Amino acid sequence: MNPIQRQDALQRVLNQVLAYAAAHPTFAVEADSMTLPTEYDVAFEQPGFRPPAVPGGEPEVIGRHEVLIQLGPEFPAKPPAVYWLTPVFHPNVYPNYDSPQHRENPNAAGLLCLGLLDTGWYPAYDFRDLCQTIVDIAGYRNYDIFETTGADAAGPQLRGNFYDPNAAGWALDHQADIEAIGGRPVIHRPPVGLTYDNVIEQLE
Numbered sequence: 001m002n003p004i005q006r007q008d009a010l011q012r013v014l015n016q017v018l019a020y021a022a023a024h025p026t027f028a029v030e031a032d033s034m035t036l037p038t039e040y041d042v043a044f045e046q047p048g049f050r051p052p053a054v055p056g057g058e059p060e061v062i063g064r065h066e067v068l069i070q071l072g073p074e075f076p077a078k079p080p081a082v083y084w085l086t087p088v089f090h091p092n093v094y095p096n097y098d099s100p101q102h103r104e105n106p107n108a109a110g111l112l113c114l115g116l117l118d119t120g121w122y123p124a125y126d127f128r129d130l131c132q133t134i135v136d137i138a139g140y141r142n143y144d145i146f147e148t149t150g151a152d153a154a155g156p157q158l159r160g161n162f163y164d165p166n167a168a169g170w171a172l173d174h175q176a177d178i179e180a181i182g183g184r185p186v187i188h189r190p191p192v193g194l195t196y197d198n199v200i201e202q203l204e
Contacts, residue, residue: 009076009123010036016127017042017069027131040069041085042131046138047181049089049167051097059089059170061181065138067112069130076123082134084110091145091162091171092137099166112137113163115144140183145171 014031017040021029026045031037043066049059066085072078084093088110095102096110117130136142145168147161162168171178175185 005123006076007036010038010071013037013071013127017131020128020131024131024135027135038071038075042067042069042134044135044138046135048138048140049177049181050087051089051095051099059167062086062088067134068110076125079114079117079121079125080130082112082114082130084112088138089164089167089170090137090140090143091164091168092143093167094163095166101164111163113144113161115161139181140171140178143171143183143186145186 014034014037017029017031021027021042024044028043030041032039043064045063046065048062048065050062052059064086065088068083068085070081070083072081084090084096087097089097092113092115094105094108094111094113102109112134114133117125117133133142144161147159160168171186179185
């Protein structure tokens with residue numbers, strides 16, 4: 001990594017994150033440095049859901065979220081890592097609450113699947129867009145449960161695309177609750193009788 005290119009990228013990200021925060025009063029930012037930060041702790045207001053208080057229970061509506069954005073040593077060639085710090089119940093966030101997945105891989109707790117950001121990442125990505133994406137994910141305006149892998153005579157072929165199977169199943173069955181907080185309906189619904197697996201690879 002060219003150190004000058006990295007410094008320029010870190011400065012650009014700082015300017016963009018601060019610009020987003022200035023335009024959104026409920027979005028607060030703390031950084032590990034005010035010169036060339038590599039970690040941002042952002043807190044914002046957005047209706048979403050926290051995990052059920054008991055296994056099998058209903059998730060609770062929450063209004064505040066705290067998220068960590070990490071720019072690793074290979075940034076900007078590689079995308080950032082984003083972790084939810086406050087408890088959240090979301091298909092695309094690795095469980096950060098007590099669950100078999102969390103106990104099996106606690107180091108992945110809160111990791112956000114950035115989807116197209118991972119596959120379509122480019123070094124000049126605007127972090128104002130990333131901040132808005134995080135807010136939209138919290139509010140279920142940006143989320144995935146299935147991805148299309150092709151089509152045949154029966155229609156689109158789908159496979160699971162989520163980190164938290166409990167949240168994915170709940171979201172499919174509670175679209176009205178999601179719409180009640182301003183979220184959007186899931187794009188793809190599986191045909192009756194479809195079985196699916198979580199195809200996101202196990203994290204190390």
